[in-house]
Each structure stands twice: as structure tokens, then as C-alpha cells.
Amino acid sequence: MIKIKNLTKIYEVNKNNITTALNNINLEINEGELIILKGSSGSGKSTILSTIAGLSKPTSGEVIINNERISKLPDNFASIFRREHIGFIFQKYNLIPNISVKENILIPLIPQNPSSEVAEKLLINVMRKFKIEHKKDDIVKNLSGGEQQRVAIARSQINNPSIIIADEPTANLDKELSIHFIDILRELKQAGKTIIVATHDPLFFDLDFTDRLIEVSNGELLL
Amino acid sequence: MKNKINLYLIEYAINSLLRQKLKNGFILVIFTLLISLLASIFFISNSIKYELNSTLKSLPEITIQKLKAGRHYDINVDIIDEIINIAGVEDAIPRVWGYYYFENSGVNFSIIGIDEFENQYKDSLKRIIKENDFSKNSNEDFMIVGSGVKKILDENYYKEYFNFIKPNGSFKQVNIAGVFDSSLQLEANDTILLPLKTALEIFDMEENMATDIVVKVSNPEEILTIASKIKLLYPDSRVITNKDIEMSYQNIFDYKGGIFLALFIVSIFTFFIIVYDKVSGLSSEEKKEIGILKALGWKIEDVLKEKFYESFIISFIAYVIGILSAMSFVYIFQAPLLSNIFTGYSMLKTSFELPFVLDFTTLFLVFFLSVPIYIAATIIPSWRSATIETDKVLR
Numbered sequence: 241m242i243k244i245k246n247l248t249k250i251y252e253v254n255k256n257n258i259t260t261a262l263n264n265i266n267l268e269i270n271e272g273e274l275i276i277l278k279g280s281s282g283s284g285k286s287t288i289l290s291t292i293a294g295l296s297k298p299t300s301g302e303v304i305i306n307n308e309r310i311s312k313l314p315d316n317f318a319s320i321f322r323r324e325h326i327g328f329i330f331q332k333y334n335l336i337p338n339i340s341v342k343e344n345i346l347i348p349l350i351p352q353n354p355s356s357e358v359a360e361k362l363l364i365n366v367m368r369k370f371k372i373e374h375k376k377d378d379i380v381k382n383l384s385g386g387e388q389q390r391v392a393i394a395r396s397q398i399n400n401p402s403i404i405i406a407d408e409p410t411a412n413l414d415k416e417l418s419i420h421f422i423d424i425l426r427e428l429k430q431a432g433k434t435i436i437v438a439t440h441d442p443l444f445f446d447l448d449f450t451d452r453l454i455e456v457s458n459g460e461l462l463l
Numbered sequence: 464m465k466n467k468i469n470l471y472l473i474e475y476a477i478n479s480l481l482r483q484k485l486k487n488g489f490i491l492v493i494f495t496l497l498i499s500l501l502a503s504i505f506f507i508s509n510s511i512k513y514e515l516n517s518t519l520k521s522l523p524e525i526t527i528q529k530l531k532a533g534r535h536y537d538i539n540v541d542i543i544d545e546i547i548n549i550a551g552v553e554d555a556i557p558r559v560w561g562y563y564y565f566e567n568s569g570v571n572f573s574i575i576g577i578d579e580f581e582n583q584y585k586d587s588l589k590r591i592i593k594e595n596d597f598s599k600n601s602n603e604d605f606m607i608v609g610s611g612v613k614k615i616l617d618e619n620y621y622k623e624y625f626n627f628i629k630p631n632g633s634f635k636q637v638n639i640a641g642v643f644d645s646s647l648q649l650e651a652n653d654t655i656l657l658p659l660k661t662a663l664e665i666f667d668m669e670e671n672m673a674t675d676i677v678v679k680v681s682n683p684e685e686i687l688t689i690a691s692k693i694k695l696l697y698p699d700s701r702v703i704t705n706k707d708i709e710m711s712y713q714n715i716f717d718y719k720g721g722i723f724l725a726l727f728i729v730s731i732f733t734f735f736i737i738v739y740d741k742v743s744g745l746s747s748e749e750k751k752e753i754g755i756l757k758a759l760g761w762k763i764e765d766v767l768k769e770k771f772y773e774s775f776i777i778s779f780i781a782y783v784i785g786i787l788s789a790m791s792f793v794y795i796f797q798a799p800l801l802s803n804i805f806t807g808y809s810m811l812k813t814s815f816e817l818p819f820v821l822d823f824t825t826l827f828l829v830f831f832l833s834v835p836i837y838i839a840a841t842i843i844p845s846w847r848s849a850t851i852e853t854d855k856v857l858r
């Protein structure tokens with residue numbers, strides 16, 4: 241279970257430029273739920289996701305995942321937590337452009353130093369699942385947007401995380417590819433994953449497998 | 464089951480270097496050149512020091528020269544009996560030596576006249592005389608030449624003999640009876656050993672004359688006293704002690720060493736500019752990559768390990784290539800240009816060879832001046848980026 245308690249995040253660029261990205265947010269997400277956070281750009285959706293993933297520390301409040309206070313974890317422990325529990329799909333994919341598909345997908349496994357057999361097995365499994373096996377040796381920057389997204393999804397799943405966080409996953413995709421992504425999301429939901437998607441893409445607003453659709457506006461949840 | 468060494472991390476580091484081939488290739492080339500220059504300076508310096516020490520060890524305790532009009536002149540060997548009678552003098556040996564300018568190659572040969580029945584002033588001469596059996600050739604004009612001389616004579620088609628031009632303009636044909644190598648390259652490579660009679664003839668010197676007289680003293684503490692006594696006996700002579708020669712050698716070495724020091728400072732300075740450039744920050748792509756790695760579950764230490772491998776690979780390759788190329792440059796190619804700074808008279812002398820001196824202190828010194836500094840210069844900015852909040856880096 242994910243618990244967000246009194247979460248506030250303030251960005252202070254300088255004394256004259258202070259932005260309240262999140263203002264006293266409270267939210268509980270159950271295991272296996274699919275939550276859609278909708279809202280316009282700058283509403284605070286991405287900040288919620290970053291805080292849940294431990295990429296950003298809250299100004300006040302806390303995030304508790306499976307009884308672990310993720311927002312209080314030191315940097316290294318937060319990294320280990322992310323590695324073991326969270327698969328993050330970024331808006332711009334955040335792939336390393338000049339290396340191959342295979343190498344990109346393997347990145348989360350590297351610190352664990354698995355045997356080559358285990359790594360190969362996990363790699364083949366996710367590449368098959370997300371239909372990118374035929375491109376495994378291609379350099380990522382040469383792939384289409386849809387293919388790059390499949391690489392990003394495969395990478396997020398190589399460690400078999402229980403929580404999937406997707407930030408504007410279809411922002412750079414056409415409608416056909418967006419629908420394909422939704423199909424992937426359905427499969428992940430059926431596999432029992434907890435999924436949080438931040439988007440302003442209307443395609444996500446009427447999904448029959450969504451548990452909750454929450455609007456975010458000016459750093460607050462409109463429940 | 465976990466492997467002890469994380470090969471994935473090493474592979475990632477190699478791929479990361481290959482991704483920026485041009486930039487890393489440039490750093491590798493510059494770094495290799497700097498290490499090579501630095502190591503070459505040390506290697507040349509070590510070789511010269513080795514030569515210098517070897518030469519200084521073999522110097523006669525006292526050398527007596529005759530002066531005429533302020534210039535070095537032939538000395539009469541009759542004074543030897545009187546010198547030997549000075550208390551503390553072990554032996555006094557006349558030397559006939561000089562230079563012969565060989566115009567075809569533009570080099571000077573050192574010529575030493577040998578009287579095989581007399582004591583020799585140097586152990587190396589004794590050995591060469593013994594090995595080449597001077598008595599066997601005593602009825603003819605012959606010479607034993609250093610390997611450097613032999614090489615030059617061969618190049619000029621003097622395979623069997625050489626024609627010396629005497630001061631009166633006539634020729635003196637002398638057969639080449641043997642070739643020697645010496646551990647003292649600086650001294651022996653350009654040397655020609657001749658029977659005393661032949662040497663006197665080539666120099667147009669009278670039989671009872673010598674170039675100088677060397678005096679052996681048993682107790683090193685008495686050298687200065689004996690030198691003063693000789694000077695009192697022969698006020699028209701110049702009496703030189705081994706300390707005087709050592710000082711003049713050392714002065715030249717120190718002066719040339721100063722030029723090397725300047726080169727050393729320039730290379731270190733250039734190196735630190737590269738280091739400063741690295742420390743001053745990472746590119747936005749590099750920062751973003753660190754952010755991505757952390758977002759995907761890499762700890763700060765994983766990022767730093769990967770950066771360590773990257774910088775170690777570059778700096779260690781540069782170190783190995785730099786050291787090997789410096790060794791080739793100095794010991795195989797004899798350090799063209801650089802060695803001339805130290806042995807500035809090489810245009811007039813036969814080439815002298817820098818002896819191979821393997822000094823582990825130098826290898827360690829160059830290593831510690833290069834590899835750890837470069838690694839630190841790579842890791843420090845990476846550590847700075849890795850400790851920034853990941854979300855900030857990715858935004």
C-alpha cells in the first residue's frame with residue numbers, strides 16, 4: 241500500500257521565485273490499483289510521481305510504501321528501494337541514446353551483478369513481452385518513438401517491480417501507439433501491479449480497468 | 464550467484480567511453496603524450512645520472528697537466544719519479560690521449576695511447592688490453608675501437624683499417640684489430656685505443672712526452688694535501704682533483720637539469736589544465752545520464768564505481784602506452800632532440816647511447832602523478848552530480 245500524508249513540495253529557485261508544486265496532499269493507493277492522475281501541465285502530477293519514487297524529497301509530509309517511509313530514506317536506500325519495487329516510465333523515455341536496446345534494458349540490473357544466465361533470461365522475457373526482441377542490437381536513437389517507449393517499458397519491468405509509475409507515457413506517441421500502450425497497461429494491471437499514471441491524454445480518462453481517476457490542480461488533489 | 468567483479472559495470476564503462484570516441488580519444492592521446500614526455504624526462508635523467516656516477520667513480524684522484532700560455536700542453540714524463548716519491552702517492556701514470564676529428568662524419572674520436580707493459584689508470588683499459596692481447600699485435604700499427612667508432616668507420620667503408628691524417632699532413636694507416644663495448648657508454652663509445660708509439664706518432668708528440676699524468680692516492684683524505692704538494696713542486700702545472708671534475712660535471716648536469724625541469728613543469732601544467740577542465744563540471748548529457756542511472760536504482764557508489772572504471776581505463780591505458788613509448792623513445796631511438804639538451808656536444812662526438820636503467824621509483828612517481836589525479840578529477844564532479852536530488856537533474 242502507498243500512503244501519502246500531508247505532502248507539500250516547494251521549489252525555491254531564489255527568494256523572489258518560490259513555487260508551491262504540491263500543497264498538503266493526502267492519498268492512499270491500494271496494492272494492485274490503477275490510478276490515473278489527470279491535470280494540465282504544471283499542475284503537480286509529475287512532482288507527486290517523483291516523490292513517490294523517491295527521486296525528490298518532500299518539503300514536508302511523507303510517503304510510506306509497504307510501511308517504508310520512502311521520503312525519509314537516505315539517497316542510497318532510496319535507490320535500492322526504487323530498484324526493488326518501482327518501475328518508472330518517463331515522459332521522454334530517458335533512454336541512453338547511443339547504446340543498444342539490450343544494453344538500455346539491462347541498466348537497472350547492473351548494480352545487482354546477476355549471473356549472465358539470469359540476466360539473459362530476464363532480458364529475453366521482457367523483450368518478448370514488450371515485442372522489442374527483434375531490435376535488441378539496434379542503437380536506441382535509431383528507433384521510432386513507439387519502439388523507444390517499448391524499450392523504456394521493458395527497462396522498467398526487468399526487475400519485476402510491484403509498482404509502476406508512468407509520467408505522461410503517451411505524450412510523444414500517436415493515437416495507435418497510445419492505444420497499444422494502454423493494452424500493455426491492462427496486461428500489467430492483470431498481472432497485479434500497482435500502477436500510477438500521470439497524464440492529460442483523454443484516452444486514459446474512460447478506461448474500463450482504471451480504479452480511480454484523480455484530478456490534480458495547482459498542487460492539490462480534487463477528489 | 465554474484466560475481467565478485469561486476470563485469471556489467473566494466474562493460475558499461477567501456478561502452479560509455481566508446482560512446483564519446485572523439486572526446487575520449489583526444490584525452491587519451493594528450494594524456495599519453497604528457498605521460499610519455501614526463502617519463503622520457505625521468506628516463507633520460509636517470510640514464511645520464513647513471514652514466515655520470517659511473518664516470519665519476521672511474522676518475523683518477525689527481526690529474527697533472529702542463530700549461531703553456533695558459534693552455535694545456537704536453538708534459539714531460541721524467542717528473543713521474545719525483546711524484547711517486549711524494550708520501551701518500553700510490554702510483555703516477557702518464558697518459559697519451561686526445562681527439563681526432565673525422566671530417567667525413569663530422570665527429571670527434573677519443574684516442575688513447577696504451578703502453579701494455581705499464582700500469583693502466585683504469586680497470587676498463589686493463590680488461591680491454593687483456594681481452595684484445597696487445598702483445599700479439601705489437602709489431603704493427605693497430606687499434607682497438609669502441610663500437611660507436613666501428614659503426615662510423617663501417618659507414619665510411621673503413622672495414623679493415625683507417626687512415627689517420629697526421630699534423631704534418633701525411634697519412635698513417637692503422638689496422639682495426641678489435642672492437643670493444645664498455646659499460647661506460649658516455650666515455651668509451653667514441654674511443655680508439657692505440658699502442659703508445661702509434662698514438663704519439665699520430666699526435667706528433669715526442670717519446671718522453673705525455674698528455675697528462677694521473678696520480679693514484681691510497682687515502683682519499685690526502686688527495687688535497689698531495690695536490691698542493693704537486694702544485695708547489697710544479698707551479699707551471701695545473702693540478703686537478705677528482706672533486707674538481709665532479710663539480711664541473713655536476714654543474715653542467717644541474718644546468719641541463721634546469722631545462723628538463725622547465726619541460727617537466729610545462730607538462731605538469733598542461734596536465735592540470737586537463738584536470739581542471741574535468742573537475743570544473745560535467746556536460747548536461749553526462750549529468751542527465753547520472754540522473755537516469757540513479758532513477759533506475761543505481762546507488763551513488765554504483766555511479767562512482769562506473770566512473771572509476773571509465774577514468775581508470777583511460778588513464779591506465781595512457782600510462783602503459785606513455786611509459787612504453789617513452790622507453791622506446793629513450794632506449795631504442797635514443798631520445799632524439801631531448802637527449803641533445805643533456806649531451807649537447809653530440810654533434811661533435813660519436814653518438815652516445817643512453818643505458819637502460821629500470822627505476823621502479825620513477826615508474827611509481829609517474830603513475831601517482833597521472834592515474835590517481837585523473838581518476839579523482841573524473842570522480843569528484845560525478846560525485847557532485849550524483850548527490851544532487853535526482854528529480855532536479857532529470858528536469
